[in-house]
């Protein structure tokens with residue numbers, strides 16, 4: 488869209504996007520909330536944004552909490568077309584990346600042009616996992632589920648037969664990458680949980 | 685808590701708060717998502733934050749989108765203790781306010797002292813509905829449900845036997861208060877919906 492478009496036409500596009508986004512509430516994840524119900528990707532995105540709001544001081548280098556929150560609010564929208572990929576499941580990475588990229592282009596392409604391009608760039612930044620903001624956001628996305636598993640007494644670890652060694656090997660590097668202080672806090676708690684089994 | 689507390693002790697408090705916040709996912713609202721399922725207050729908070737992110741340009745005066753997003757991320761946490769109040773339901777306002785204030789003090793009181801005080805002040809600002817940021821945030825909170833009702837073909841309007849006149853009288857002023865441009869966009873769409881019945 489161009490700047491000459493009226494406010495009403497911009498709103499038409501923005502509201503179509505926001506009502507399409509409503510569908511994220513119907514995307515089910517592999518993680519369970521602490522009442523045992525499978526988490527959906529919309530409430531997950533809210534929870535992560537709240538994690539960023541509260542835990543920003545623990546980022547390892549200068550980050551913008553506001554940009555991290557924005558990233559986390561939009562990071563899972565692609566699942567509307569592409570679905571959620573359980574972390575401990577199996578997936579064809581290349582096919583999944585292509586599917587998610589197409590989804591991002593379709594969804595953010597519903598918005599007025601410059602606004603959609605900004606959000607598409609923010610989503611690519613998150614996915615690339617290289618800037619401090621993206622690294623912290625990605626690490627929060629990995630840090631929240633084990634905390635839900637601890638709260639629900641096993642959760643997706645049980646559903647996927649995850650052992651402590653597998654958890655440490657696969658999740659440790661991903662959380663440490665952008666949030667070493669959060670990993671240092673979490674690791675002994677997960678260890679204690681598995682050792683009590 | 686005091687600044688001399690270790691990072692680990694701050695994290696203990698912050699994580700207790702964040703895991704308590706998980707309970708917002710189990711608070712059911714009167715509004716239905718466009719698939720007909722009743723919305724919960726966590727996914728609602730995510731949706732509203734996304735509304736703020738996308739619609740900030742339509743605020744009537746200078747606002748900080750980032751502060752509005754923060755407000756919306758925390759605005760419903762009190763429902764963990766106090767429950768949701770359907771807009772078209774009946775309620776004892778004074779009792780509800782006392783209950784929600786106690787909830788806010790308990791929940792934000794779980795955080796390190798200065799951080800909790802900041803979020804409590806932000807929640808009070810939202811509730812007071814006087815600053816431009818709070819007015820826009822409150823108006824988004826009123827603007828989203830009718831859009832879901834339009835998408836689901838009636839939703840809470842049918843559940844509460846809401847007529848077009850009642851909608852205009854009770855919702856119009858609340859949305860116009862902080863977001864007149866959004867009301868101007870919405871009002872004819874709602875009118876057309878009711879006139880087709």
Ligand SMILES: [Ca+2]
Pocket residue numbers: 563628
């Ligand atoms: Ca995800």
